[in-house]
Amino acid sequence: MTRKAWHWILRVNMQLSFKKKPQQRKGPGAKNLTELRRGESAVLARIDLPQDDAQRLMEMGFLPGHAITPGQAAPGGDPRVFRVDGSEVALRRETALRLILR
Amino acid sequence: MGDCHGCAAATLLPPPPINTARHIVAIIGPPNSGKSTLFNRLTGLRQKVANFPGVTVEHRMGRAKLEPGREVFLVDLPGVYSLNPRTEDERVTHDVLAGTMKDLPRPDAVLLILDSTNLSRHLVLAAPVLSLGLPTLVILNMADDLMRRGGDIDTTELAMQLSAPVALVSAAKGEGIEKVLQFLSGTTLGAKAKAPLMQLPVIQDIPKCRAWAANAGNKAKYHAPAPPLWTRRLDRIFLHPVLGPIVFVLVVIAVFRSIFSWADPLMNGIDHVREFSGLWIGSLIHNDALRSLIVDGIWKGVGSVIKFLPQILFLFLFIGILEDSGYLARAALIADRTMARFGLQGKSFIPLLSAYACAVPAIMATRTIENKRDRIATILIAPFMTCSARLPVYILVIAAFIPHSPWYQVIALIGLYVIGFVAAILTARLLKSTVLKSGRSSFILEMPPYRWPTVRSLALRLVDRSKVFLRRAGTVILAVAIVVWLLLYLPFSHGKPPEIEHSYAGTVGHVIEPAIRPLGFNWKIGIGLLTSLAAREVIVGTLGTIYGMEGTDEHSSSLQQAVHHDLTPGGAAALLVFFAFAMQCMSTIAVVRRETGGWKWPAAQFAYMTVFAYVAAFAANRIVSLWF
Numbered sequence: 001m002t003r004k005a006w007h008w009i010l011r012v013n014m015q016l017s018f019k020k021k022p023q024q025r026k027g028p029g030a031k032n033l034t035e036l037r038r039g040e041s042a043v044l045a046r047i048d049l050p051q052d053d054a055q056r057l058m059e060m061g062f063l064p065g066h067a068i069t070p071g072q073a074a075p076g077g078d079p080r081v082f083r084v085d086g087s088e089v090a091l092r093r094e095t096a097l098r099l100i101l102r
Numbered sequence: 103m104g105d106c107h108g109c110a111a112a113t114l115l116p117p118p119p120i121n122t123a124r125h126i127v128a129i130i131g132p133p134n135s136g137k138s139t140l141f142n143r144l145t146g147l148r149q150k151v152a153n154f155p156g157v158t159v160e161h162r163m164g165r166a167k168l169e170p171g172r173e174v175f176l177v178d179l180p181g182v183y184s185l186n187p188r189t190e191d192e193r194v195t196h197d198v199l200a201g202t203m204k205d206l207p208r209p210d211a212v213l214l215i216l217d218s219t220n221l222s223r224h225l226v227l228a229a230p231v232l233s234l235g236l237p238t239l240v241i242l243n244m245a246d247d248l249m250r251r252g253g254d255i256d257t258t259e260l261a262m263q264l265s266a267p268v269a270l271v272s273a274a275k276g277e278g279i280e281k282v283l284q285f286l287s288g289t290t291l292g293a294k295a296k297a298p299l300m301q302l303p304v305i306q307d308i309p310k311c312r313a314w315a316a317n318a319g320n321k322a323k324y325h326a327p328a329p330p331l332w333t334r335r336l337d338r339i340f341l342h343p344v345l346g347p348i349v350f351v352l353v354v355i356a357v358f359r360s361i362f363s364w365a366d367p368l369m370n371g372i373d374h375v376r377e378f379s380g381l382w383i384g385s386l387i388h389n390d391a392l393r394s395l396i397v398d399g400i401w402k403g404v405g406s407v408i409k410f411l412p413q414i415l416f417l418f419l420f421i422g423i424l425e426d427s428g429y430l431a432r433a434a435l436i437a438d439r440t441m442a443r444f445g446l447q448g449k450s451f452i453p454l455l456s457a458y459a460c461a462v463p464a465i466m467a468t469r470t471i472e473n474k475r476d477r478i479a480t481i482l483i484a485p486f487m488t489c490s491a492r493l494p495v496y497i498l499v500i501a502a503f504i505p506h507s508p509w510y511q512v513i514a515l516i517g518l519y520v521i522g523f524v525a526a527i528l529t530a531r532l533l534k535s536t537v538l539k540s541g542r543s544s545f546i547l548e549m550p551p552y553r554w555p556t557v558r559s560l561a562l563r564l565v566d567r568s569k570v571f572l573r574r575a576g577t578v579i580l581a582v583a584i585v586v587w588l589l590l591y592l593p594f595s596h597g598k599p600p601e602i603e604h605s606y607a608g609t610v611g612h613v614i615e616p617a618i619r620p621l622g623f624n625w626k627i628g629i630g631l632l633t634s635l636a637a638r639e640v641i642v643g644t645l646g647t648i649y650g651m652e653g654t655d656e657h658s659s660s661l662q663q664a665v666h667h668d669l670t671p672g673g674a675a676a677l678l679v680f681f682a683f684a685m686q687c688m689s690t691i692a693v694v695r696r697e698t699g700g701w702k703w704p705a706a707q708f709a710y711m712t713v714f715a716y717v718a719a720f721a722a723n724r725i726v727s728l729w730f
Contacts, residue, residue, distance in 0.1 A: 055308065056546060058312075059183035059184050061223050063308065071334075072337045072341035074436045075343040075347060075439075079435055081337070085223045086326060087220050088333075088549040089548050090545070092545045094544075095544050
């Protein structure tokens, strides 16, 4: 396969992943993880989840103050892999919605 | 540990009575940091290892031999991110460290194994583990990966920071293992640990611990390696919305195609060996009864099952490559949406995938699922997944009825795998919308970097699997073959063995025949079904014995021909469908009882699956009989 065709395929991939409408903003300060584009990075502010789930996420590296970058996703864009603190962790959209960015 | 205030708190306990006879060393670490690889390296035991988090769900003991006369017992523990247990497998780790595990005294020392390519995050676990006060060696694993990707660490400085010895090793390659052996050797010297014993759980403030870990890493000049470029490149293909699923389907087809075509010559080879050795042994034995027992009963019965070893090994080779490379975690990711639609989560996917090998480890692997109801639902559907014990039955019947078209054979085989999976998810749907209703639980799964599967690890798996398979052939299948032979050989009439129809087995078969006649089975298949309650592949051995006693020809494919002769196409389809759905496996029933803590679930599961199988087989017989 030529290099060009390869790039074309990968670009289709990018477009497909962005088909989803961006999440409704809940005010200027409350941007969440699903609103981040792939490859873009932002700093986590807080986790809006029950103690147990938040604890687990923090153990996996989702700590307030750390930078998070969305990566590849399953077909349909959910769940998505996020790069955080040196590792890659997959989260469902419903979980990513609760991770509020700074 | 000085700068770690509030990040690890522990309470003092009076030291419990210590068993001075054995020195026990626990291996602790986050998931997928290489604990089992190190354990295998040190003990020579074959603990299952794979490149995805949560492979070890039980503690496992092994002996590490040091210099002559000295040894330590190693305990391999399930991976944990903290000492705060939330799932069943994490509880095992917690209990062993706390010394509350049954039959296992508190460990004398700890090997804390961390992934050196992701040290800042993994060091978070060091705080609570070091605060236990046990002699601890901090092992930074995957040193080869760290170096290759341009990372670096000053281990002497890190040791100062942690006030514990530090070793940089590569457990997979065996580099740096001497240091670990030295440490183990040290633990056997002198008195037992007199350090204060602390009470678990250790309450952790994660952000504080993480800051402490970063600080320790910085002081030790930890230079994180470059991101794994190849992993990202491969993920762009394997997780591509179009290419990803295509790759997945191609991989599946290639696996099944090779199971049929590559294993075929080996299978025929085994068959020839069995046949000629059978004739040779037969010529040595002059007693009629003994010859019949050994040649027709045992040799044909056990041999007809052993014949399928190559197929099973190919299946395990492919599963091994998929697991060790890290592809399986991606498959779980791709499957999560589908699983969610049927009320299950992506974490159920990993146990279900391993159920393709065998339901028993799969049911154990459900321990990584936090939600109790999700866990039970996954246990209940796992036996629907096509385990390797069904393979001999499938291949025998498919080869007998679709002899000369390899692609149709592959399609039929994949079809059987698919109906098993469909039955599983429909059952899950049913369970999750009735008795096991629960809210959607979260799906958090770490994606390991892709790694090359090592020949050593793959070879160990195959050797292990062969042992399990042959042990089964030498015990259960052998015993059943002898019993079936006896039932076929008795009662004597006029000093001679009876016609097969009038033997005890024939009588039993004829009694149950009315029940299985609607499925298109005759009494011989019925005897096979009865014996396969012990384990699925036993039916092949039983049929081998029955036809061995009955037939006189010594043709290599006689079992295939006999099956073809005895079943209508409808009956063959019914037999395949019955095996796809029925829960014919004692070991599975036993492990479900153990994991669910009672007979309620396994009994319901057995009844449900048997009825399901019967009805589906009946339908298959009717539908196929209309066409052929």
